[in-house]
Amino acid sequence: MAPMNLPVALPRLSAVADDYDVLLCDVWGVIHNGRESWAEACDALTRFNERGGHVVLISNSPRPASDVIAQLDALNVPRSSWKAFVTSGDATRAELAKRAPGPAMAIGPARDATTYEGTGLTLVDNTADAAFLSVTGLVDDATETPEDYRERLLPAAERGLDLICANPDRIVQKGDQIIYCAGAIADLYEEMGGKVIMAGKPFAPIYDLALIEAEKMLGGTVDRKRVLCIGDGTITDVLGAQNQQLDCLFIAQGIHGDAAKNDDGTLDPARAAKLLDAENTTSRYAALALTW
Missing domain, CATH: 3.40.50.1000 (HAD superfamily/HAD-like)
Structure with a gap:
């Protein structure tokens, strides 16, 4: 059996923020759970934007983005945490x-x-x-x-x-x-x-829409090596990034429970790799949550 590709444990987005111009960030499971938003994740995205980056939220919501924005507002997701929003809808x-x-x-x-x-x-x-x-x-x-x-x-x-x-x-x-x-x-x-x-993640059409939004903000062509995808879905977010040949930060908690944790509550890259390997996917980075 071939050895698993271990993701790099990335406790903080700030450690690699300078390497990227654009974040394609999943919504449900990364910045909220359908009932409440997570302040640290929203703050991380806001800080990335404030440093000159561009956050595009990319969601498998079946509704148009314009219709989902009200949901984000109701969950107290600050508008400063994103600049554009595209959905599977x-x-x-x-x-x-x-x-x-x-x-x-x-x-x-x-x-x-x-x-x-x-x-x-x-x-x-x-x-x-x-x-x-x-x-x-x-x-x-x-x-x-x-x-x-x-x-x-x-x-x-x-x-x-x-x-x-x-x-x-x-x-x-x-x-x-x-x-x-x-x-x-x-x-x-x-x-x-x-x-x-x-047409949603992991399929190409939604990434095409997201990168068009990124080009509008950058005022030119997107350097795909400077795009980081963030998400918790192995067969949606991670596979989608892999198919697009984009770097990915795998959020290995939420729907995955404690499967990627060490006994002390920290991320175990080997356990995260098992979650990824089960779906024939790999990710450059992994974390338990998105923080700055």
């Missing part, structure tokens, strides 16, 4: 618009309705009338699991309908709970033989 909307007028069978909570606004799609509530499926999440992620959708998805899989997944995340931590996301439904659909299309 932004990238997915372009894919949805290509398929207008559909019709599309939409699965997800009512709060995600803005994902479809302006796309020209007709939405239906059954597979018989649909040309494809679009999933933004579970209707009630507090009580449902992906398995609750098997019966609903079966006719679509049998018809060979595409499923557009607006949020590739499988799970996120909400407070002290782990909840399922649209990516978990997409996994089930693939297991049933269906075809899934995604």
